[in-house]
Amino acid sequence: MIEFTHEQRLAIDYPSSMVLTACPGSGKTAVIVEKIVLDLASCKEFQGVIAISYTNKASDELKRRCLKALPDSKSSFFGTIDKFYLTEIIYQFLNHLWGGVNNLQVVRFNDLDSVVKDSLSVFFNAEYVCENIDVFDFKEIKNLYAKGFLVLEFIPLLAYFILCKSLACRRYISKKYNSMYIDEYQDAGFIQHLIFLKLFGFGVKTVAVGDIDQSIFLYAGKSSKYLMSLLDDDSGFKPFEITINHRSHSSIVNYASRMLSENCELLVTDDTQVYRTTINGSQQEVAKWIDDNINNVKQTFGISKEREIAILAATNSSVLLMSGLVRTKLRAYIDDDLSKLGGDVSLLIKELLSYRFNVLVTAQEIIDGLSIKVVERNALREMRNVIKYVRKADDSNFIPALRQAVNLLINKDFSAQHIDAVNAVLQNKMMLNNYLPVGDDELQLMTLHKSKGLEFDFVFHLDLYDWILPRREFIEGSFDLVFSNYEQCLNLHYVGVTRAKKAVALINSTERLNYQHELKRAKPSQFLSLRGVEGLYRNI
Structure with missing residues (x-):
């Protein structure tokens, strides 16, 4: 209790x-x-x-x-929220307004031809459309719907239209x-x-x-x-x-709080578990430093499993770079094309991929996630069988098994784009990692954005460089510091620090490899000189 x-x-x-x-x-x-x-x-x-x-x-x-x-x-x-729009509003009630359509598919705006794009461009001004919802008939979107298509980018707007009408x-x-x-x-x-x-x-x-x-x-x-x-x-x-962070060590709470408010009241703490280090060299030396310190981290903080240690980076390109440099066994995560495609077909394929590669996922969990409520016993048995075949099928029959499951479960087919996206996942270990269970002996490497909502015993927080975090804009002929969404970047840094329960290491280096793998001189992030955090960390 x-x-x-x-x-x-x-x-x-x-x-x-x-x-x-x-x-x-x-x-x-x-x-x-x-x-x-x-x-x-x-x-x-x-x-x-x-x-x-x-x-x-x-x-x-x-x-x-x-x-x-x-x-x-x-x-x-x-x-x-996207699944709610589709299953509880659009699929339930759009046919009441515009009539029924078989095999409705969700497509991306960029995949439409230029004439159709031009006719739909007004709908990107969501605030204007919603303010005038009574006078918009959505005929351009309705015409596409009649042909069996919904535009992914307009699903929220369409849900609001239905709710109003x-x-x-x-x-x-x-x-x-x-x-x-x-x-x-x-x-x-x-x-x-x-x-x-x-x-x-x-x-x-x-x-x-x-x-x-x-x-x-x-x-x-x-x-x-x-x-x-x-x-x-x-x-x-x-x-x-x-207001009380029960998860993180009090010194981490203090540091994170002072990042946002330099005069905020501090918690009483008898130890400091926020560390900073500047590595001499580039990300190659950062990776070596992490490798050399994993066992020390585990012993110092009583961590038995590497999976409780995270390496958090600012960008997908940084994740890709570090995944090739760190020698300790790790699990790296990057976004795949199924996430970018969106829609209910992609969502179900992602769930079926998790089922195939993760024995902890059950067929019943997938059925429970569908918008329909299955009552008839034979139908339920058929659904379970088609899902189970996704796990049993050999590699040559995997795509057909997915197609059969999607068709039976939500009465839809998937496009060539879905097939390409699945094949990309199967061929890219880091994409496939999104669907595999994490091993106890694997460090976890991901972007700061992807770490949102997660927690780890220890965090290596990377990419604390000028130009990277916070992101700066280059203005030719000007030497002024101009930041892109400084507050958003600070929030991202805050998210990274507060993922740690026991301790966090804030890391920068004297050089860095940019996205073109060019070696650049690296200055520390402006976040490392925030007023209010002095004395709340240890230099190592």
């Missing part, structure tokens, strides 16, 4: 719509789980909750913890779901925020959870301003805050 703090208990016991700001390691997931379990207790069998997480992995973990506390999730939805959709959402939880709200997009407010207006209890200081996806149109707007006195949302 978890003993909740006073802050956590206040948030759990509040029965209405609210906004919860939570620092790293503050136990926000435990709070969300407790609130969802309380909500489910009052749901009828046909009702449930909407629980939106930023990634499929986070969603699976939230669902697992909720089911552990209460085995019956009733008619709840656990998933990402379909009374059946509004009734369905408000009757089926008694509450909606959205985690990582600091990374909410414009339309996601509108839909959240729509549901609030329908009388659905809505709960936003986030941390302004962990907003790191501004480049993708995500912004912490929507979370901040919910904190306004007239928003209709009661604000709560949980």
Whole structure:
């Protein structure tokens, strides 16, 4: 039984719509789980909750913890916001507005011909379209739909359009779901925020959870301003805050806090577990230094498994570089083309890849993740068999097995792009790593963005260079320091530091290899000279 703090208990016991700001390691997931379990207790069998997480992995973990506390999730939805748009709004109700279409496919905007692109360009101005939703008939998108296509980039906008135009959709959402939880709200997009407010207006209890200081996806149109707007006195949302980082060593909490606020109050601590080092040389020497210190790190901090040690880099190119330089066994992660393709077909293929390569994933988990509720026993048996064949099939029959499973489970086929993306995964070890279970003897190497929501005993935080973190802009003829999204970069650094539970090493070097593998003189990151962090780290 978890003993909740006073802050956590206040948030759990509040029965209405609210906004919860939570620092790293503050136990926000435990709070969300407790609130969802309380909500489910009052749901009828046909009702449930909407629980939106930023990634499929986070969603699976939230669902697992909720089911552990209460085995019956009733008619709840656990998933990402994009999956919610597709399965609970678009696939359920677009046919009510525009008629049914067989074998609907999700395509990317860039894959359309230029004439169609030109006709759709207005829809990229989402704010303008949403402000004038009553006068837009979406005929250009409707014409593509009639041909069996949805444009990936316009799925959020289309979901909002349906929610505005379909009374059946509004009734369905408000009757089926008694509450909606959205985690990582600091990374909410414009339309996601509108839909959240729509549901609030329908009388659905809505709960936003986030941390302004962990907003790191501004480049993708995500912004912490929507979370901040919910904190306004007239928003209709009661604000709560949980402020104690229970995960990280107190010295890490102090360092991270002073990064954001140079005069903030410090926790009492009798030790310093934030380390800094400047390596003489380039990333090659950084890799050697990491190799030489792994055993010392394990012994000093009582770490038994290498998987509890992370190497975090600023970019995918840095991950690729370090993966070839570090000699200690590691697991490196980079994004694959399935993630870039998006859509429900790609999502299901990713789940089936995880099933093939990870014995811990079950066929029932994949079935539970579908939008349909299977009742008929023979149909359920057929679904299990087609999923199990994905694991049993030899390499030559793997693509046909995937195609058969996708066709049966969601009545769709996948394109040549999907086949190319799967083959790319199978041929690239780092892409395949996204689907394999992590070995206990493997270090974990990934970008700072990819580390969001994860935790490790020890973190090697790389790429603390001028020009890299924070990112600088080159202006010819000017010697002024001009940064690209300084606050976003600082938040990214903050995320990296706070992934560590026991200790973190902040690393830079006197030289660096750039993305063209040219050796450059390297200056330390401006983040290493932030006011307020003096005396809160050890030089090694």
